[in-house]
Amino acid sequence: MRFLRFSAILISMIAAGPLRAAEPASLVLKNANVITLDEKRPAASAVAVRGETIVYVGDDAGAQAFLGPKTEVLDLAGKTVIPGFNDVHVHALPGGLFYLEPNLWGKSCEEIVAVVAEEVKKARPGEIITANSWDYPTCPNPHRKLLDPVSRQNPVVLTQFSGHACWVNSAMLKKLGYTAKTQDPEGGKIDRDPEGTPTGILRDKAAFPAQARALLLVKKEKREAALEEALRLFRENGITSVQDNTWDPRTLALLRQLQKEGRLTCRFTCWSYAGYSIGPQLMKLGRYDDPWIRPGPWKLYADGAFSTRTGWMTEAYAGEPDNFGLPMMTPARLAAFYLKAAKQKKQIAMHAIGDRAAHEVLNAVEKSAARYPQARQLRHRIEHAQIMLPEDIPRLARLGVVAAIQPFAASQPQKDLDILGPERARIAYPYRSLQDAGVPIALGSDLPAEVDFQPLLNIYYAVTRKNKAGDQGPLNPRECLTVEQALRAYTLGSAYAEFMEDKKGSIEVGKLADFAVLSADPLSVEPAAIKDVQVEITIVGGQVVSRQQ
Template sequence: MKKKIALGVAGALALIVIVLMLLPGPSRKGLPEQAYIFHNANVITVDAKNPRAEAVAVAGGKIVFVGSSKDALALALPGAKKIDLKGKTVIPGFNDNHAHTLAAGNFYLQPLLWGKTCEEIAAVVKAEAAKKKPGELVLGNSWDYDKCPKPDKALLDAAAPDNPVFLMQYSGHAAWANSKKLKDLGIDRNTPDPKGGQIVRNEKGEPTGVLRDEAMGSSAYGDFLKALLSDERHRAIIDKALQLYRENGITSVQDNTWEPFTNRLLYRYDFAGTLTTRFDCWAQGDSVLHTLFNWFAKFDDPWVTRGPVKYFSDGAFSTRTGWLTAPYADEPGNYGSPRYTPEELTKIIMDAAATKTRLAFHAIGDRAITEVLNAIEKAQEKYPWTKDLRMRIEHVQIMKPADIERMKRLGVVACVQPFAACNPEKDVKLLGQARARTAYPYKSMLAAGVPVAIGSDAPAEVDFQPLLNIYYAVTRKTKDGAVGPLNAAECLTPEEALYCYTMGSAYAQFMENEKGSLTKGKLADLVVLSKDLTRVAPNEIKGIEVLATVTGGRIVYDKGALQ
């Protein structure tokens, strides 16, 4: 059965390659070069040399002026449209440091299981199965253990006896399947755990239906492959993601693209003039997709750029697969699941350093972070230029204090997602009270001089909205504000969080001289907000509205503020 699945995936990938080879090259369509003067505004520039202003002028896709309204209106800018913002706040466009765009678009086209009990999830599955023919796959996403602590295949078997069911857990590092789907995957009580994965079993040794990390096999990619082979569906998914990005002020995304088909679609959108968010497209290391990406991906700086190569060193907190130095508080003896041995990590990073290849390492737990830093340190000893590559560690959810200083010394960028800190009670359950207080050390890293960038990990954390994300970075409380913070000393100020979301993320992708602040000569990417996030109470930040988004000097979203 596993061979059939592997052959099916390989066949689909081969078909994608053929399609890519046959696609005609795009021809760029000229866009009207409308100039704008946004004046009478409260401009937060995120530029230390000129932190506040009243006006911003843009032309030809670049910022041509930042300063007073009087001087802006006196500019000799032929044909410029003057827009009075009536005191509204303007900031640089948000640059999401870590997203999965294809998954995010697909996410909002599937049943959302977040916050539902096991029984409620079964009811959703039953309703979805009723819409499908026998044998058709039922999909869903974002269930979690808080509300559904004991997911079991028996519940899904009863809800959908004639259909395979595959439900992604919210972190993306686990799935819940029914018996039909387990059979499709070739998994039974005799199937060993794969390297870097776990088949969760009951006390009798029977699979419960929960699969963690590599145990999910190729099934997690199956739905995406179908999307890639359907141009209509592929475009619908990307269009949905682009809509959400521009409505929330996201002008740049550093994307776990991994396969060349989505990259090529974004490239075609760029040349057609319909791409409304800039993309830094990443390859996935240790995968056949990496080779395909290198062969067929296309780029057009500064709209579609080549990003780092992504590797996983461990799993996630919620699935208890993040690699820890001490065991999980609620699962004694479980230290998580490393994807590679320390020796394998060293080889991967040594090989990358030798060829001056940038890497982004997913590392949740403190042991994973330590081992990645150990490997980077060894590479830097042999290849001194490794520091200049700005190697990245993604997520950085808990780490040893000594490793913070090492990150600074090695020039490693911490790419964090404050959405992960939205549930303090869960962190206490997983890590224990004392250890949970040390998680998400954002302030400590900034204070030590570690470069910090902020993003969402959409759709892994369910929410993705930048202003809600900043609320979590500033308060470290639950969304309703009822619980937290566990450690107020690690809360960022609104100014720090905004910097990390703009200049910090630009630095992470080597583009701090092109974007990240409202500075003359930089790309004209900006957002209009209903309020100043630095001058409201922290609990109000999440309620601030995005009124307009401008990317490359084009108004790509307007809620009426620019009329």
């Protein structure tokens, strides 16, 4: 009877309101429109945080129990709070360098040469000149002969928009040892004049040595400045976690240094590049600190990109009847990597742009799962998945493969029509088909391979499939995601891709206190206006790391 009486009293207390917190919160958000993405409690007006952890989600009245003399209280006056964005695919160090170096986007070949000439004036003889994001629509005929007159004493490496090609001068070709007699590497191509001399355009694995040399020679001070620039961009845009193509243990060491100094304002999952056997071994030597800096999957490449016409396709590119793209690995080598990963219980993040590339990747996953059934639990990822055979889409779901997509790639509908032709362009970027088939999808930017990286702009592209101005597209509106689907993929979906859905991706008690405060509710505004919604406050680990005026 006493037990029953005590139970009745306890139930009446709970019904009357929340129990007073044993310990006050360090931060309380109130008077907010909280989109939790928690199916059990999809909306709230208040959140309480203790340290790095959410301790309360509910109404403003319930949050009163968590107030103390040192609690920071943010009255958000009805502003919208969402889980912090988790960018599923970035290159943070090159991304920071992208914003510190000349941006060649939209420039003609002549304008690019003028930029290089100015950079040479500021450089020491022999110093490598780097710049980013030239592309063929505005510079259709890049050639080493254009660069040579202004850069005879300085090697030049200009990375193409996709990151899968570069334009170099004769000095850089000499450093690489590329001559008319040099054979194309497996998975790469050296463009040549009719007489066989390299033109200065290097594609995929032929470009990697030039890009790697330029990156490896970046001094520590510039690497630190680049990472700090990337962190600034992340926090100002509500990005609280990134899944990063780190590859280099020196970058990992810099992240640890920034963390110790209290300057790391974003969580990192750090990938290794498994194309070289030493890559994963080097990253194993690094020191991690979960949940701020965590080890991630092996990164590999199955093919190239659309804009360089090296994505591996089942049908030829428009206007190039003999060009089906460029596989970076044979099917046998793909199968060997997935068998090795299954044996070691290691996740693979496989770059696959073309439909043939994705098909061969799925064949390899299937073979590994037949021998090692646990392979289906590894959450292997196809990065980009820009075009797929329709029959392959349900295979992703059956094999437990995550589609890590970047809607920024779909931001130029006319360009896709020119490269792929009208029929295939209309089935490219099959986002809704993936969603409807039950494939786990996660959103990201591929910074700096795409010129933009802002999450709300990315959601706009996923939802509208138009260009930024809104006057091109949509290509196949049936593949548009809803705003809620895109937002969920950018948060919970990305957390799932890195095995962190129990810690990140929704606003729930017990999860990490990572939030973005927005100027408007993206679920309520018109789709065309999503890109204009501003991130006003970013909170990581319960700390305000960015506050926009």
